Amino acid sequence: MSNILNSENASTLENAMQLMIQTFHKYSGNEGDKYTLSRQELKEMLTQELGNYLG
Structure with a gap:
């Protein structure tokens, strides 16, 4: 997926x-x-991406 937003102009959110x-x-x-x-x-997504957060 390509970046739809221009990072320079996009808000943090x-x-x-x-x-x-x-x-x-x-x-x-x-x-x-x-x-x-x-x-x-x-x-798999929760384990891989939030493993440290979920503990």
Whole structure:
């Protein structure tokens, strides 16, 4: 996914949303619909991306 927003002009929140969308798409679609996460995809995303936060 290309950057839709220009980082120089985007707010911190816009950059954060862009990163969240890119991360979602990194894990979605491996087991079907690319716009949803299966339980396994969700588990993998949470484990890989929030492992330190979730402890």
